[in-house]
Amino acid sequence: MIDIIKQVNATHREIGNQAVATGEGRSLLLRRSYDAPIEEVWSACTDPERISRWLAPVEGDLRLGGKYQLKGNAGGEILRCEEPRLIKVTWMLGEGMSTEVEVRLAPDADGGTVLELEHASPAQIVDEMVATYGAGGTIGIGGGWDIALLGLDLFLGGTEFDPATWEDTPEVQEFARQSCHAWGPAVQAAWGTSAEDLAAAIAFAVQHFAPDTSGDDNG
Structure with a gap:
């Protein structure tokens, strides 16, 4: 059984500014702690066999400058690899825009590991999408x-x-x-989204994950 509320609350979420290769960027930042030493978390995030057991099968030339492809998901190039603290990759789904994902690890005082994941996209594209379609895609x-x-x-x-x-x-x-709802404060802080628009954005994101039950979702 998953303790859903505990797991949702374990993550800090924010939307900020983070430069990408093409210039100014907007980013999603997630931060949470794991009850495992940094070497263990690094291995889980970089060893192909272990990645396949919690994320997706991955193939490619998994070294600095090499290319990777997650089955049924994104692919890209490995931009930085600083064991056991940082890995940065380009993240592209099909022929869509190229974005960047950076994972940063640091030991905590209790022998565990703090993980930060930052997903950055070109600012102009993100801002145009939010202005046109609302923040639902970002929440998703x-x-x-x-x-x-x-x-x-x-x-x-x-x-x-x-x-x-x-x-x-x-x-x-x-x-x-529940995690879609948890992104609400970050969206409001980033774009000043009204309560009505925020509710619509959350409903849009929820529809992606559970379309058969989203009509009963009351937060």
């Missing part, structure tokens, strides 16, 4: 990363699951719905 991306970091926590704790199918389970769908 954040919710997707929430699920990934939940999977990493379960994997580090010894739970076995199939990352290709587990997002369809009722527990993970409920976690995703």
Whole structure:
């Protein structure tokens, strides 16, 4: 059983500014702690066999400057690799815009690890999308990363699951719905979104994760 509220509250979420290769960028930042030493978390985030057990199968030339491809997900180039503290990659889905993901690790005072994940996209594109379609897409991306970091926590704790199918389970769908709501304060802080528009954005994101039940979602 997943303690959904505890897991949702374990992550700090914010939207800020982070430069990308093409210039100014907007970023989603997630931060949470893991009850595992930094070397263990680094291995889980960089070893292909272990990545496949909580995120997705990955193939490619997994070294600095090499290319990678996650099955059914993004691919890109490995831009930085500083064991055991930092890895940065380009992140592209199909022929869409190229974005960047950076994972930073640091030991905490209790022998565990603090992980920060920052996903940055070109600022102009993000701002235009939000102005046109609202913040629902941003919340959906954040919710997707929430699920990934939940999977990493379960994997580090010894739970076995199939990352290709587990997002369809009722527990993970409920976690995703709650995490979409948890992005609300970050969206309001970033764009001053009205309560009405924020509710619509959250509903839009929830629809992606649990379309059969989103009509009953009351927060």
